[in-house]
Amino acid sequence: MDVILRRLRAEDISQVVEIEREAFSPLWASTPFKRELNNRYANYLVACPDAEVVEHPAPPKEIKADSPVSLWARLAKGAGRLVGRAQGDSAPQPLIAGYVSVWYQGESAHITEIAVREHLRGNGIGELLLIGSLTAAVEYGSQVMTLEVRVSNFIAQRLYEKYDFKSVAIRKGYYSDNREDAAVMTTSPIHSDEYQTMFHDLQEAYRTRWREISIQE
Numbered sequence: 001m002d003v004i005l006r007r008l009r010a011e012d013i014s015q016v017v018e019i020e021r022e023a024f025s026p027l028w029a030s031t032p033f034k035r036e037l038n039n040r041y042a043n044y045l046v047a048c049p050d051a052e053v054v055e056h057p058a059p060p061k062e063i064k065a066d067s068p069v070s071l072w073a074r075l076a077k078g079a080g081r082l083v084g085r086a087q088g089d090s091a092p093q094p095l096i097a098g099y100v101s102v103w104y105q106g107e108s109a110h111i112t113e114i115a116v117r118e119h120l121r122g123n124g125i126g127e128l129l130l131i132g133s134l135t136a137a138v139e140y141g142s143q144v145m146t147l148e149v150r151v152s153n154f155i156a157q158r159l160y161e162k163y164d165f166k167s168v169a170i171r172k173g174y175y176s177d178n179r180e181d182a183a184v185m186t187t188s189p190i191h192s193d194e195y196q197t198m199f200h201d202l203q204e205a206y207r208t209r210w211r212e213i214s215i216q217e
């Protein structure tokens with residue numbers, strides 16, 4: 001296993017801010033992540049390399065084109081880029097690949113942001129973050145998961161549709177940077193047998209295709 005999910009920590013914040021800036025419009029109001037760490041009604045998860053991989057990275061010379069090396073080894077081509085050091089950080093930290101933030105609002109768990117570093121997209125990390133947030137929402141007792149997405153953001157919509165989110169409304173001019181409309185997407189009840197069966201099957205398919213699903217503290 002090469003990528004795990006865990007809760008956001010204070011030392012991750014500078015990297016998560018970088019990912020937020022890269023993923024969203026420059027006019028996007030930045031999330032006060034430090035304050036949010038203490039929000040009981042929110043859940044922030046990050047995807048990062050398994051500690052084992054950071055501590056014992058494969059040396060570059062062992063990486064052959066046809067060998068089943070980890071995502072991190074392939075992308076980082078050695079130990080150097082398994083860690084990130086954002087401006088102001090005193091020590092290098094494990095490279096954060098992406099994050100998801102969820103607010104628990106009444107019966108609904110609402111994804112406020114989900115993003116993956118641009119050069120790591122297309123490796124199943126966004127899907128892993130969505131699986132993690134759905135799992136946490138089921139544990140929290142939320143009935144459904146909801147979100148807003150730009151009507152032009154087909155990639156994110158494909159991801160949500162895969163997990164059976166359906167577009168239920170349009171918020172006109174929702175995004176302040178370009179007045180773009182948002183599609184409101186929501187799941188059916190996530191505790192229902194039907195949803196759970198589908199979610200279980202999707203996770204099995206994920207494990208077969210990508211990696212084990214590991215959510216740590």
Ligand SMILES: CC(C)(COP(=O)(O)OP(=O)(O)OC[C@H]1O[C@@H](n2cnc3c(N)ncnc32)[C@H](O)[C@@H]1OP(=O)(O)O)[C@@H](O)C(=O)NCCC(=O)NCCS
Pocket residue numbers: 023024113114115116117120121122123124125126127128147148149150153154155156158159160162
């Ligand atoms: C949306 C985002 C988080 C997806 O992360 P990712 O790690 O690249 O996605 P994954 O590799 O896990 O792909 C999961 C699914 O997303 C969809 N997807 C991903 N890349 C896609 C692409 N280039 N074209 C179409 N669908 C795509 C597919 O449904 C895919 O499942 P599949 O491989 O079975 O077809 C990422 O593109 C991102 O950070 N975008 C910028 C921020 C953003 O738009 N966030 C959403 C705000 S609502």
